[in-house]
Amino acid sequence: MSDGGGQVRQRKKNASEGGGNRPRKSKFTSSSGTGTGSSPSVAQQHQMWARLVLMVGIAAIVYFTTFRTREKKFATQREVLDLRTQPLDCSRPYLEEISKFAGCIPANCGRFVSDKIVSPAEAGILLDLARAGFELGQSAGGASILDLHSGALSKGTQFINVYRLPEAKKLFTSQHINVYRHVKDKVQKAVADNFRLNVDALHLTHPTFFSRLTNGTAKTIHDEYWHAHVDKETYNSFHYTTLLYLTDYGKDFAGGRFVFIDNEGKHNRTNVYIEPKRARVSGFTSGGENMHHVEQVTSGVRYAITISFTCDREYAMADPKFALDEAGEEEETSETNATTA
Ligand SMILES: O=C(O)CCC(=O)C(=O)O
Numbered sequence: 001m002s003d004g005g006g007q008v009r010q011r012k013k014n015a016s017e018g019g020g021n022r023p024r025k026s027k028f029t030s031s032s033g034t035g036t037g038s039s040p041s042v043a044q045q046h047q048m049w050a051r052l053v054l055m056v057g058i059a060a061i062v063y064f065t066t067f068r069t070r071e072k073k074f075a076t077q078r079e080v081l082d083l084r085t086q087p088l089d090c091s092r093p094y095l096e097e098i099s100k101f102a103g104c105i106p107a108n109c110g111r112f113v114s115d116k117i118v119s120p121a122e123a124g125i126l127l128d129l130a131r132a133g134f135e136l137g138q139s140a141g142g143a144s145i146l147d148l149h150s151g152a153l154s155k156g157t158q159f160i161n162v163y164r165l166p167e168a169k170k171l172f173t174s175q176h177i178n179v180y181r182h183v184k185d186k187v188q189k190a191v192a193d194n195f196r197l198n199v200d201a202l203h204l205t206h207p208t209f210f211s212r213l214t215n216g217t218a219k220t221i222h223d224e225y226w227h228a229h230v231d232k233e234t235y236n237s238f239h240y241t242t243l244l245y246l247t248d249y250g251k252d253f254a255g256g257r258f259v260f261i262d263n264e265g266k267h268n269r270t271n272v273y274i275e276p277k278r279a280r281v282s283g284f285t286s287g288g289e290n291m292h293h294v295e296q297v298t299s300g301v302r303y304a305i306t307i308s309f310t311c312d313r314e315y316a317m318a319d320p321k322f323a324l325d326e327a328g329e330e331e332e333t334s335e336t337n338a339t340t341a
Pocket residue numbers: 211231243258292293294304306
């Protein structure tokens with residue numbers, strides 16, 4: 001303590017002596033190399049460091065108390081969930097729109113996850129179907145889609161119509177078709193039950209598609225699957241989104257968790273994670289209350305199906321016919337939808 005006081009007094013004295021003599025003093029300092037002139041003393045350096053550390057500390061406290069991201073696990077890989085739900089307030093635009101559709105208005109907006117709607121065997125059959133489909137075409141980047149309704153299949157940097165490929169005839173068996181329809185019906189019922197809707201007021205809509213995600217470098221915008229988005233904004237027709245996972249996070253692939261981004265006020269957010277698991281179904285209202293993204297896959301292959309529903313009859317879509325027996329007819333009527341990824 002007393003040393004410090006002495007130095008302060010000494011500095012004051014030096015300063016008053018310095019007066020109009022600065023050039024001479026600085027010459028002396030540089031030649032002697034003692035560092036007593038313009039270079040800070042050790043005590044001064046300590047003081048500077050202390051101030052810097054204090055400032056960084058204060059900045060860190062301000063940052064971490066102002067911008068906070070919490071993390072919650074909604075469904076982990078190890079759990080086997082009958083049903084887990086999270087009610088939420090609907091976003092205003094979603095509520096305004098959905099209010100027009102009697103029988104299709106949710107009791108609450110929100111989200112659910114269940115491992116009991118689809119059996120692992122059914123998911124296995126759909127995985128075989130997906131693998132067989134993606135044998136015929138894949139994106140040059142990390143995200144491929146196969147839409148069995150429109151026939152759209154990623155190929156290189158474009159989309160082709162899978163139903164125009166002769167090989168497709170052998171691929172899609174009646175077992176595949178039946179399981180696909182049955183699974184869709186069960187998922188539709190689960191959405192109706194969870195949000196207390198009239199199941200007949202809910203219609204399958206497009207795009208409903210298989211996805212295959214890898215860590216491949218994105219070649220087009222369709223490969224960039226990891227951006228945060230609101231489904232109602234990305235796909236105008238959606239009112240309820242469901243996802244059926246066909247492969248396992250942590251076993252078949254790394255990364256690739258599904259993340260809801262819950263913004264609480266301006267600076268606080270909670271990331272709510274769903275770890276994909278074979279046969280796991282998640283469902284949620286497609287408005288701004290359920291902003292989400294998919295983490296980038298870092299290794300392996302992630303397969304899932306996005307099954308989407310609308311309340312608007314105008315956007316309703318029939319089950320896929322896989323009408324390969326009437327291929328000629330299909331070729332003319334199928335539209336390649338290149339906007340799904
Ligand atoms: O595959 C997923 O987990 C989510 C995909 C997605 O966000 C979407 O299809 O809109």
